[in-house]
Amino acid sequence: MHIPQIGLGTFRLKDTQAIDSVRTGLELGYRHVDTAQIYGNEQDVGTALRQSGIDRNDIFVTTKVWTEHLAGDKLVPSLEESLRKLGLEQVDLALIHWPSPGGAVPVAESMAALMAARERGLVRAIGVSNFTIPLLAEAIAAVGADNIATNQVELHPYLQNRALAGCMADAGIHLTAYMPLAYGKVMQDPVIARIAAKLGATPAQVTLAWLMGKGYAVIPSSTQRTNQAGNLAARELRLAPEDGAAIDALERGERLVNPDFAPRWD
């Protein structure tokens, strides 16, 4: 399973804004779109996919199963509903969006349901999101690391999640970095700005290149065509080791996404 290294995030985008953002991104060359049941925009994403005229097989589509649908009898029907909204027969990747709050539904039960969805052809690959080291260990125990295409987690210069990333590398599980621009905060960072000026690049490009250089997939979101285009061009940017090290040194444990139902973080 190859996850394209850069995808379009769609959190907070709805209606015309979601359709326009995804359609513009596809026009610019993005071939990976990240949505979720809770974003309420699967229908809009589906509209943009159809309007793009691009062959369905050339676009990698991810959706995420909301916490209310994690039980064994709810997960597959919820994915069928996602497919109906997206207007697709299959998504490329379906993730558990968040671990079941308070452990109400055992990880093994949801993973087994995801495997069943894959066997039925509703999804090409399965994975998790916001899983900590112990929760990921439970998922691996349930279905094996080979069946977990990614763990999508918050990761940017201010929250580098090194312990988790190390465990995932050891297990051979791919990491997808969400909120890779720290929701725009990296744009104000003096260290990143200095590297960007030196390279004739933008702070967003430097940050995305730093993440992709570590082998992570990134899913920045933008409502602006120029920002989308710039972010995509980060694929061509390579950082010198000393510049990478300077960004490594920005770690400060700053977690931006921490709802009250979040697991106990690593």
Ligand SMILES: NC(=O)c1ccc[n+]([C@@H]2O[C@H](COP(=O)([O-])OP(=O)(O)OC[C@H]3O[C@@H](n4cnc5c(N)ncnc54)[C@H](OP(=O)(O)O)[C@@H]3O)[C@@H](O)[C@H]2O)c1
């Ligand atoms: N699994 C999860 O629980 C989870 C949680 C959060 C997010 N996500 C996923 O990760 C995606 C990305 O996260 P995010 O959207 O919260 O944050 P983000 O991608 O880190 O930042 C998006 C913000 O940065 C700005 N931006 C983007 N490119 C820029 C550029 N080149 N120059 C200047 N500003 C730029 C955007 O503004 P403009 O629109 O003005 O460009 C927007 O305000 C989400 O859309 C979602 O798909 C997943």
